[in-house]
Amino acid sequence: MRFFLLIFLFIFSLNAHAEVMRVLFLGTGTPRLDIERFSQSILIESGDEKLLFDVGRGAAIRMSQANIPIQDIDKVFLTHLHSDHTLGISDLIMTGWVYQRTKKLKIFGPTGTTKFIYHLKKAFDEDIKIRTAHPESLDPSGLILETNEINEGLIYKKGRLEVFAFNVDHGGGVKEAYGYKITNGEQTIIISGDTNFSENLIKYAKDCDLLIHEIASAPKPLIKESAKIRGLMNYHTTTEEMIKILELTKPRLTILTHILALGGIKLESILKTIQDSTENKFEINFAYDLMAIDVKNKFNIYSVNYSKKNK
Ligand SMILES: [Zn+2]
Numbered sequence: 001m002r003f004f005l006l007i008f009l010f011i012f013s014l015n016a017h018a019e020v021m022r023v024l025f026l027g028t029g030t031p032r033l034d035i036e037r038f039s040q041s042i043l044i045e046s047g048d049e050k051l052l053f054d055v056g057r058g059a060a061i062r063m064s065q066a067n068i069p070i071q072d073i074d075k076v077f078l079t080h081l082h083s084d085h086t087l088g089i090s091d092l093i094m095t096g097w098v099y100q101r102t103k104k105l106k107i108f109g110p111t112g113t114t115k116f117i118y119h120l121k122k123a124f125d126e127d128i129k130i131r132t133a134h135p136e137s138l139d140p141s142g143l144i145l146e147t148n149e150i151n152e153g154l155i156y157k158k159g160r161l162e163v164f165a166f167n168v169d170h171g172g173g174v175k176e177a178y179g180y181k182i183t184n185g186e187q188t189i190i191i192s193g194d195t196n197f198s199e200n201l202i203k204y205a206k207d208c209d210l211l212i213h214e215i216a217s218a219p220k221p222l223i224k225e226s227a228k229i230r231g232l233m234n235y236h237t238t239t240e241e242m243i244k245i246l247e248l249t250k251p252r253l254t255i256l257t258h259i260l261a262l263g264g265i266k267l268e269s270i271l272k273t274i275q276d277s278t279e280n281k282f283e284i285n286f287a288y289d290l291m292a293i294d295v296k297n298k299f300n301i302y303s304v305n306y307s308k309k310n311k
C-alpha cells in the first residue's frame, strides 16, 4: 500500500510543476538588413517542446549560434505572411531535412499558409530530386510538411503547454494577422506579432507574465511631414500606444521587439518616455538577437551567443 502511495506521490510531484518556458529571440529587427538584428523569429522551449514563432531572415544561423539543432524544430507558428516573418522558412525546411529531421514539420498560420508552403517546397523540386537519389539518398519523410490554417482559439496543446492564437490589427492591407498566447498552466507569454494598438491583444494579455510586443517610433515632426512614416506608424504600435497597452495589461515583464526606430530616435529615449509616462514602474526592455529569458517567478535574462564566446 505504502509503495503505491509513494508511486502516486512521485507521479503527482512530476505533474505538479510545469516545465520552465525559455524564450529565445532569434531575430528582433524589421525588413531592414542589419547584421545585429535579423528579422522576426522567437523560439519558445518547454521540456522537449520547441515552438518557433515566425521564421525571419537568418533564424537558422541564430539557432546554430545558440546550439539549437535545426532538425529538432518541428512546429512553426506564423503571425502573418509578411516576408520579414517568413524569409527563413525555406532554410528551416531544407537545411532541417538535410540534417536528418525525422518528424514531419507542422506549420500553423493564417489563410494563405498552405499555398505559400506548397510553392516554397515546389521551388526546391530539383534539389529534392538530387538529394533523395544516390549517393545522398535522404529520407523524403523528413520533408512532410503539414500546414494548418488557423482561427482564433486554442491551436496546440501538449500536456500543460497550450498555444492560443488571437486576432490582431496589423492594418496596411493585411487581412489576417495573429498574436499568440503561450501558457504552461503557471506562466503566460504573449507574442503580439505585428500590430497596431489592439483591443483584442489587451483582452488576452491582461496580467500576463511576459509581454513580447512590437514597437515603432519616430520624432513627432517627422511623422507630421512624411506620409510614408505616418503610414508605417499606422501599421505598428507607437510609443504612446505602448504606454496605454502597459497600463491596461500590467505585465510582469515587457520586452519590445520588431524594433522600428526611425529618424535617429534612440532606444533609450523610447524607454524613458514610456517609464516617465506610466504610473506603475513597469519592468520593460528591448530584445536583442540571442537574448534568452527563463520565464518563472523570477525572470532570468541572459545571452546565448555561443559563437562569440568561442572566439
Ligand atoms: Zn508585418
Ligand SMILES: [Zn+2]
Residues within 6 Å of the ligand: 030, 031, 040, 082, 084, 085, 194, 258
Ligand atoms: Zn514585420
